[in-house]
Amino acid sequence: MDHLKQKVAHHLSVIYSDVTLDITTDTLADEVMSIMRLDSEVCNPVAHQNHWSQEDVILITYGDSIKTENQPPLQTLHGFLQDYCNDVITSVHILPFFPYSSDDGFSVINFSAVNESLGDWQDISSISGDYHLMADLVINHCSSRSLWFENFKLGREPGLDYFVTADPKDDIEQVVRPRTSPLLRETQTNEGIKHVWCTFSHDQVDLNFKNPEVLKEFIAIIRLYLDKGVKIFRLDAVAFLWKKLGTRCINLDQTHEVVRLIRTLVEHSSEHAMLITETNIPNRENLTYFGNANEAHCIYNFSLPPLLVNTLVTGNCKYLKQWMMSMPPAQNGTAYFNFIASHDGIGLRPAEGLLKDEELNTLINTMQSFGGRISWRATNGGVNKAYEINIALIDALQGTVKGPDKWGIDRFICAHAIMLSLEGIPGIYIHSLLGTGNDYEKVKHTNHNRSINRHQWDYEELVNQLGQEWTQHAQTYSRLKHLIKLRVEQPAFHPNATQFTLHLGDQMFGFWRQSMDRRQSIFCINNISDEVINLSLSDINLISTDNWCDLITGTVYDSIELGIEVQPYQTLWISNL
Structure with missing residues (x-):
């Protein structure tokens, strides 16, 4: 126990090395360990131990990707998993299932509650009883409608010093952004106008981890999720966590140390718990989140989607092959998390330095011709640059740079066959498993590009589509299921083989x-x-x-x-x- 406390205190001393605290890091370590119940319940993690095998496949879904009348969507999802996925997946990533105000769940109002429109904690625990549950720890920001932010504006706790503020005259020119909106949001408070830092949208206000009370809040949230059956923690947008004026405010040393601290706390609290970092950044930077097998257990293989789609629409694997040869094998105790479609889009930042500008422009133009949309980000020079392509994967692969052709489903299955056989743990987006195409109506309704790949199925209609062999949905489901069932039986497809x-x-x-x-x-x-x-x-x-x-x-x-x-x-x- 003394050794663990020393380790936790060391993490804290590194995190707060440039911050003046009201308490010692030893006292803070005691408080953090008490919140995680590490004063009485401690696991002894084994270094470089793999918590996975070739049998592990993760399904990525929203809690309400499938709906039916008169039933909470989480219960409908559970029924779908049992009826259609029991011999296909071992784990399920339910995207943010908390009360939220925007961004389809990633602007969290209350981290400790289940969105009533989806179900309740019992529904979450029921799913975690049958599958390894992966949940989002939306750690960089929260909703502007949260109690914390309301208290911030009123000048009371909890929330008084929970958010990052800056002066518009401060040196923020270098700050890396994934959006085009202004970084600072003017906010009226009881103490006058303050300018609140918003890396993403003005409804997503960045949390101030220089205040240890914020860290303690999230330690308590982690403990709650563990108690509810969460096994895999997806650290959303974690690369932006720590802010320091005059820097890029991304991938800072303190951010990495916070990940190391969470790793220490989680693996001593639950023998098989895991961290996955969601860092949609250039490949070289992304790899740093493995640390020395002491940060993330898994990192998203963000370069794979743009490189693989580019390969299949150009008919040339040169760039994919160059990238693959440059990727270091993940040491035991770490693994790549492979995916080629998600609730977001095909990120382009992870292709920077891997695809030439000419290749990227051709890819963007091809995806637009297939019905895709482009989301943009602001650069330091004030010029907007393509950040991601928003498109359903089956539509992205409907043809090549020459245009649509008859090979769309075969090309789509080939993409998944590659992903399923690569080193790493595969994650399959529910709309890939179901062969769901672009949802233009939802884009029109929400006015958000990402909605194009966030369709909501009526369960009865889905069952009908899957029951007819000739439909696109039945074909993709059947063929992907066949590949997955083959994969999980092959020792050579172990994530670390x-x-x-x-x-x-x-x-x-x-x-x-x-x-x-x-x-x-x-x-x-x-x-x-x-x-x-x-x-x-x-x-x-x-x-x-x-x-x-x-x-x-x-x-x-x-x-x-x-x-x-x-x-x-x-x-x-x-x-x-």
């Missing part, structure tokens, strides 16, 4: 996976073009004494000298077991 890139030309994206016990090898071969490609098995150095077969089709290869015609967007998982 060895991975090497193969060199098979620009139209064939290939890599080799080997199980951690070295018994199984899988050669993952993907034709990312709209042309038939002839492949000789001798090109991928199969061992002649092993028996090889394609797991997806069941085809057995009697000779490694065979030539194979790989169809457009076909994937081969050639395994020796």
